Amino acid sequence: MYEIIVVGGGHAGCEASLAGARMGHKTLLITGNIDNIADMPCNPSIGGSAKGIVVREIDALGGEMGRCADKSLLQIKMLNRAKGPAVRSLRAQADKITYPKNMLKTLRSTSNLDIKEALVKDILVKDGKITGVLLEDGTVIDSSIVILTTGTYLNADIMIGSTRHREGPHGERPSNYLSDNLAKKGFKIRRLKTGTPPRILRSSIDFSKTKPEYGDNERLTFSFENNIYYDVNKQEPCFLTYTTKKTHEIINKNLSKSSMYGGLDDIKGVGPRYCPSIEDKVVRFNDKERHQLFLEPESLFYDDIYLQGFSTSMPTDVQEEMVHSLPGLENAKILKYAYAIEYDAIDSRDLKFSLESKLIENLYTAGQINGTSGYEEAAGQGLVAGINASLKLDGKEPLILKRSESYIGVLIDDLITKGIRDPYRLLTSRAEYRLLLRSDNADLRLTDYGYKLGLISDKRYELFLEKKKNIEKCMKEFNDIRITPKENEYLKEIKTEVLTSGISLYELLKRPEIGVQSLTKYLTNSYDNEVLEQISLSAKYDGYIKKAMVEVHKMEKAENTRIPLDFDYDSLHNLASEAKQKLKEVRPDTIGQAMRISGVNPADISILTMYLKG
Amino acid sequence: MEDTIAAISTALGVGAISIIRVSGTKAIEIVNSIFSKDISNVSSHTIHYGFIVEKNEKVDEVLVSVMRGPKTFTVEDVVEINAHGGINTTNKILELLLVHGCRLAEPGEFTKRAFLNGRIDLTEAEGVMDLINSETDVARKMALNQVNGKVSSMISMLRDNLAGIISNIEVNIDYPEYDDIKVMTLADISLQIGKIEENINKILKESQSGEILKNGIKTAIVGKPNVGKSSLLNRLIGEEKAIVTSIKGTTRDSVEATFNFDNIVLNLVDTAGIRDTSDLVESIGVSKSLKLIEEADLILFVLNYNEVLSEEDYVILDKLQNKNYITIINKIDLDKKIDDSKLQNVVYVSALEDKNIEDIKLKIKKLFNLDKIKTDDLTYLTSARSKAILIKVLDSVKAVKDGLIKDMPIDMIEIDLKNIWNLLGEIIGESYDEELLDELFSRFCVGK
Structure with a gap:
């Protein structure tokens, strides 16, 4: 039992x-x-865009994926570094033997x-x-x-x-x-349905015809416990190659042999839009001369290379031909053929x-x-x-x-x-408040839940509370410390406009050209980079963050307006019939949830709200 | 079940034909009971000639259109009676319908039903409401335009352009490893946002003129006694027309009369004395004038060519500085005594000799940008709701531009772009949330 x-x-x-x-x-x-x-x-x-943030969230709640990935890294990088903090996300190559073990x-x-x-x-x-x-x-x-x-x-x-x-x-x-x-x-x-690409024998690939892609030089972890298990200088690279004209010809010639293009006539499964097979890509984007492919190592313990971007349901002989048309893979040995799965x-x-x-x-x-x-x-x-x-x-x-x-x-x-x-x-585009759902603040968002559930240890929670306290303390310093024109020499040095009157350190940090590290010399205490990062983000993106909070607040009322589970949608005869049907299918708990149902229009929501009030 | 409603749907009065519209489950049954022929089983969307009868007596010779739901304006069964006009006959038919079980429709109730039954979207509904309320021909054309979706297609276009940019940014974020996809830059956005701003401003400006066309201009005529305000008014209106229609008791509290010329409506504020030429009326004091100026959108300030400017005139002139006003110097048939060197927006007229009166009308049109409106190509937004949204759009446009100046990361700027996209969708009632994702995956080739 x-x-x-x-x-x-x-x-x-x-x-x-x-x-x-x-x-x-x-x-x-x-x-x-x-x-x-x-x-x-x-x-x-x-990891990957948005997914890397999910791993951080799992970790903050006391789940295992982040810790386990940290122990199994082949390489790791922060995606979208050049973009804003909201869309930065960790992506790692994980060893397929080590991770499960x-x-x-x-x-x-x-x-x-x-x-x-x-x-x-x-x-x-x-x-x-x-x-x-x-x-x-x-x-x-x-x-x-x-x-x-x-x-x-x-x-x-x-x-x-x-x-x-x-x-x-x-x-x-x-x-x-x-x-x-x-x-x-x-x-x-x-x-x-979904699909997976072929696996290639590492030693049969001529990597000189491909371009290596390395991880970041910085020590990175998914888990907020920050335990480093890998050597930053010994990361396994991935390699970039492309499809060729010949690849496209082979695919077009054999299209009817692909399971998904007529090879099988009983396909019922719906495949993911964001993971098209290489056949799909060639057919739908026929004006594109080549498609990017990545050669990703699967493990240090065996020799399979994963051919990312090349998922297909072609028969094996065609797969051989296709793979051999790729630069660097002319003599490649396929260890495992690609397949589609329903x-x-x-x-x-x-x-x-x-x-x-x-x-x-x-x-x-x-x-x-x-x-x-x-x-x-x-x-x-x-x-x-x-x-x-x-x-x-x-x-x-x-x-x-x-x-x-x-x-x-x-x-x-x-x-x-x-x-x-x-x-x-x-x-990331599925999250309307993505500016609030960042990789850097997953712990601030969710650790309290994890601790209350008993999934975060006392020791880790104490460290978390200390980090929070330090953020507050650091913020106070930034607000209290005033910088006067006396510092103009230094400001010139860090290539920012000089001052004519005093401003707070926090105001100074708002300038786009100023990095938080160049201001730490004014602080009384020293702080972790993680702490400084929070101050920096809040200074630089204050306006955007506030706007997002306003949006959250606006939706709060709708999110809190409950719809009875047994609400009789049929009694609202002026509700559009599509909306009626969708509402009956989903039976939303709240108006906020009802607003997100596709096919339920703002007009339907106002009618619904009218009746809930009445 | 909803009850069956009826109303006269054409303007009562002079027209050759008036239409009485009936909508609801019992529409056909009720009309059948007062019609000379049996229409209970006729096909949908057919027209029938016959008579409206009351106790075997012919009331009027009519054409009756029978349209069964759902392919009707209200989605319900609809019957329209084309009567031969005359206020009395039309009213008589309506009364008969009410006696036989119809309820008199509230203003805009047909449209409301069309909207609630999902026949038209909010923009169209508002358009039709405007149609119902419109008073002049131009306003009516504007209303028709909105129903036809001209505004919608204009906004759709702006929105489609935005979707292209947004999905490009999204794909850059979600698939950063694809270096063969174009990377959206701040410069690309800058170019597009400029276009959007320009277009929205254009729509807004035109919609402002549109509102003036629809609702009329709140106008005050001020000036000292004996400058000729009432004779001027009579000239403006034209003597062949009835002077003013009193619309007391409407919501426009202080508006007492409304008249139009060249399809422009002027709502006169406080006409107490202008209509009568008695001394009482002409003796409106300065304080009263100042109050009128406060209220009005347009002030016609009348002066006498034959008189020097008084202290009171200067007080009024001072008050006019931030208003739309026209200085009308009347009585140019007399000798000049006025010092007009410092006056602005001046028109010289003689009400007595009917000289230069047209100049006043031209000046009004210019003042409100109405001279630029082509009455046959109207794309104005006419509802307050849409306008309010467009103003919000401009706020977001400003936020985008601020972001560009501050060199913000592109994904931050995209937040405001998405906001604009959503707001534009609100105007035309599009809210399909997978739209952007569809766009993304149809335009870009990504995935494993």
Whole structure:
């Protein structure tokens, strides 16, 4: 008898089971193959635009992904350094052997957590409430709560050219019953697809024809614990190459052989818009002479190179031809062919904000089963599902992160409010308050939650409080210290306009050309770079930050105006019928949420508001 | 269920034909009960000739259009009765409809239903409201234009240009590793934002003129007794027309009369005495004049060519400095005694001899930029709501420009660009949130 069973050992499953166990609940993680726990079946990379911020958020809440990635780095860089602080984000190449090993080690050393190798056939439900799971071998395991984090394994089909196999990534057995059993319980099942590019033998590539891409020279970490495990000077480079005219000719000539372009006539899955196959790119952007491709090392322990940008569902002989048309890959040996994978997902609009199902009590879902894509998106949901499962067991209110305080909140609200059209990936443009959701302040935004949940240690929390105190202290110094024309010599030296009367150090810092480091000599105390960065950001982007806060404030009323769950939308006959239908599907909790439903217009909102008031 | 409403939808009076519109579930049934033929089963969108009858007596010879929902203006069943005019007959038909179960529509209620039933968007609804309320031909044309979506297409164009820039910036942010994608620069934005600002300013300026056309200019005629204010007014209006229509009790409190010339409406403030030529009226004191000036958008300050300027005149002149005003020097048929060397915006007229009266009208048009408006190509925004949004757009334009000057990172500047894009969407009622993402993925080739 367990309190929590997590089905699936991917990135969502790992975070969910760790959160459950760490919050003191007896947890079982069931996975098809222990060797594939925390596996990275697609690119050997963690983070990226927006996603890197999610990893920081996971860390601030007490999740594992950031720490584990820090221990497994091949290279790391801060993206968008030349742009504003809001869109900076960490991206790392992570070792595909080390990362899963480190994660497994953490799972195994966590008390309250058991791991079992098995396939789950069905969830067991009594009176609309979870009682446990049924394994394919007929075993029943009782549990108060079940969290499904099955990834792409539900009715998974691997497709290469005109062939289709019932199979998960790595030739694993897929879960053949669970999806159908969920459908029988009333879940709306939809088919999604994604793809992955070929893997190439490192020694068969002529890297001299490609351009190396290195990580940053600065020591960087995802986790706010700031433990450095890698040597900045020994980072593994990626390499840049391009498709050629010949590549495009080969693709165009063989288009009908691609699974997605007629090779298979039974494709139902919807693929992600942001991950088009190379066929898609060549067809849709036929005026483009070449497409960028990255050669990414997968691990220090084996020789696979991941060919980013080249995902395809062409048959293997065409893949050979295509790969050999690339500069540096003329004699490349393909270790693993590219494939497309189709899998089942549920309708995320049937979830509550806690990620608990609206259909079955004590059932939670997280990750690709909810229609997302990406390791980070999965981990973020897994963490929230694990936390909320624990809170539910404790009889406490769920943790619901707001759009204005985290990308994870944006992600979950989008899933529940808008549903998905294609596999969902986080993008900075999905966050309307992205200036508030920065990589540098994820700890300031979320550590309090993590600590209250018991996922952040006392020691780490003390350090966090000290950082906060230092920020306040430093800010006070900047405001109190006055700089007078006496300092003009130095100001000339740092190439800024001289003063005619005194101003505060903070006012001086507002000048775009002045870096915070050039002013530290005026401070009484010395501060960490992290602290100074906060002062600098607030000085330089004050106007923008204030405006964002005003927007948050404006929406607050709408976010707090609740709509009764059983509200009769049909009684509002002047509501547009599309809006009526959408509102009935989503059943938003608040006016704020209703405003975000596509197909619900401002006019519908004013009518709805009118009736809620009346 | 909503009740069935009816109203006369053409201006009552002189017109050859007046239309009575009926809308609602019982529209056909009710009209059928007062019509000489059975229209209960006729096809939709057909016209029928016959008579409106009351107790077997013909009331009027009419054409009846039957339009079944949802393909009607209100989405409900609609019947329109084209009657042969005459206030009495038209009113009689309306009364009959009310007796048979219709409710008299409130002003704009058809439009409200069209809007609530999703037939038209907010911009169009406001346009139609303006149509209903418009008083002059030009204003009516403007209203028609808005319904036709001229404003919408203009704003759509601005918005599309912006979407291109925004999605380019987004793709630069979300896919920084793609160095074959154009990198948006502050210079690119600077160029575009200039265009947007120019266009919005143009729309706003024209809309201001548009509002004046629609709502009229609040006008005061001031001047000492015996300068000829009332005769001047009569000349302006033209003697063949009825002088003024009293519209007391409307919301425009202090406006007492309204008249138009060349499609421009002047709302006269306090005409108490101008209409009568009695001494009482002509003796409006300085203090009263000053109060009128305060209220009015246009002041016609009348002086006597044959008189020197008094101290009171100077007081008034001083007060006029920040207002739209025209100095009208009347009685040029007499000898010149006035010192006009320091007067501005002057028109010399003789009301008595009907000299140069047209110059006053020209001057008014110039003053309000109305001379530049081509009445057959109107693209003005006419609603206060849209205008308010456009002013917000200008605020954001300013924020973008500030950001450019301060050399802010492009993603900061994009925040305000997105704001502009959203505001423009508000005007034309577009709020599809995946729009920008669609744009991004259709324009740029990115992904694994």
